Amino acid sequence: MSDASFARPRGESFEYAGATVELIEATTVLAAARVNPVDLLRHAVWPAPVRRVDLSVSSAERGADGPVHVFSAAVSTADEPLSKERIRALVLGNDPVGVLLAKRIEQGDPIATRIVDGVGAAAAAAYRKLGLDKPAQPVADRRAETIADAVVGLQAGVTYDESGTVVRLTAEVARDEVTPAHLQAFVGLTLQTVIELAGPDSIKGRRYVISREQLPQTPATTQTVTLDMVGGLTEVVAELRQIAVSFRHPEAMARWGARRPQGLLMYGPPGTGKTMLSRALANEIGADFREIRTPEILDKWLGGSERNIKQIFRDARRYRVPTLMLFDEFDSIVSYAGVGGDAASQALNAVAGIFKQEMNDLIEENPNVIVVATTNFPHRVDDSLIRSGRFDVKISVPKPDEASRAEIFRKMIQGLIGAHEQPGFTMFADDLNLQALAHASHGMTGADIKEVLRRVQLTKAMQDARTGGNVSPISQDELLASVRELLGPR
Structure with missing residues (x-):
């Protein structure tokens, strides 16, 4: 396999309480955290009453103890206060007029958006005045405590915010001693907290991806792009x-x-x-x-x-x-x-x-x-x-150079893998050479590269439809042929 074939993220999977957890490039995550905080788990779906889990890794100096990696998690059972979605839900409701306005907003209708957001601003003010924006149903009324992973000896402090709707976990490991096993252990402690709130079988059958660049579970759109x-x-x-x-x-x-x-x-x-x-x-x-x-x-x-x-x-x-x-x-x-x-x-x-x-x-x-x-x-x-x-x-915003085109191919292919691959279905071959694709696509823009992938996807889908399955993954040769086709004769 070429050293340039980096389209599919490299990760390790493990089981936790019936859930499948995929840890993508843990070593890279830890290295990046030395410079800037790294956010993980941004697009996961959680069992009720858990609404949101924020997980991050960062770096800090501890004086005589030297630099440490800081693992942090916040498990919340509260709705995000007065978010755009909540305000619009209050205004629109489920009646026919509300459904019609919601569809028009989704289609980008400026008049419908203006109407609903105007009413929404008034609704938000009333919501606050009535005190309805205050979180309800605290997760616990408990003092700070410590939980630990017996395998690597990682200890995490557990605290509860004043509202009682957020559980916070924090653990530190000396930078010279930190390993991917510590990250895996902290993820386990975070999931254990979710289980304590949602029930023993609450995450069974679910899949969680721990990644610096969270792979989308649905195809990325202009609305969801980051x-x-x-x-x-x-x-x-x-x-x-x-x-x-x-x-x-x-x-x-x-x-x-x-x-x-x-x-x-x-x-x-x-x-x-x-x-x-x-x-x-x-x-x-x-x-x-x-x-x-x-x-x-x-x-x-x-x-x-x-x-x-x-x-x-x-x-x-x-x-x-x-x-x-x-x-x-x-x-x-x-x-x-x-x-x-x-x-x-x-x-x-x-x-x-x-x-x-x-x-x-x-x-x-x-x-x-x-x-x-x-x-x-x-x-x-x-x-x-x-x-x-x-x-x-x-x-x-210039046309991408060769290194940038390789990165565009990598990001787009990773997005397609995250959105479409599943057990028993492999979308792309493992031996893709991104540098070769970038070199062949000289002069192309990001939109052109997206079109290259679209054409190959369509060809594969048509083969699948005609044969009833048993179609091989998208190969390097097929991608190169699509590039040449789009560039045309020179």
């Missing part, structure tokens, strides 16, 4: 993480009199993932995602475009939850500002002028909002529109 899923674009992702940190910590910004970026412009060739990155940034922040499309602004009737852009920003000033506003294909809304004397050009100039005014003080009037604009043609956007103060950060 920065961890982005292949390549290391510098771009790092900058977006910085923006997310500044958004999530307004108290630190205020302490230093700093202002986080109000606007972000991403530009680059088509298919490089600008819209996907915008969605990933919203998910990293924990923000609602509001995409403003050209037809929502430009209107053939006199004065209509100006009214539309004013209404969009009027709504933005009323958002009471973190919201990322995306102006996709920004140049089509405000292109060539100041150029041309016909009616269409005048309308664009008017929209651009209003956009400038609205962006001047948006962050001061509503710090919950961040604006992202994307364009394939930055030269078509007037410099005054995107000057600092309006768009403080400008990021070029």
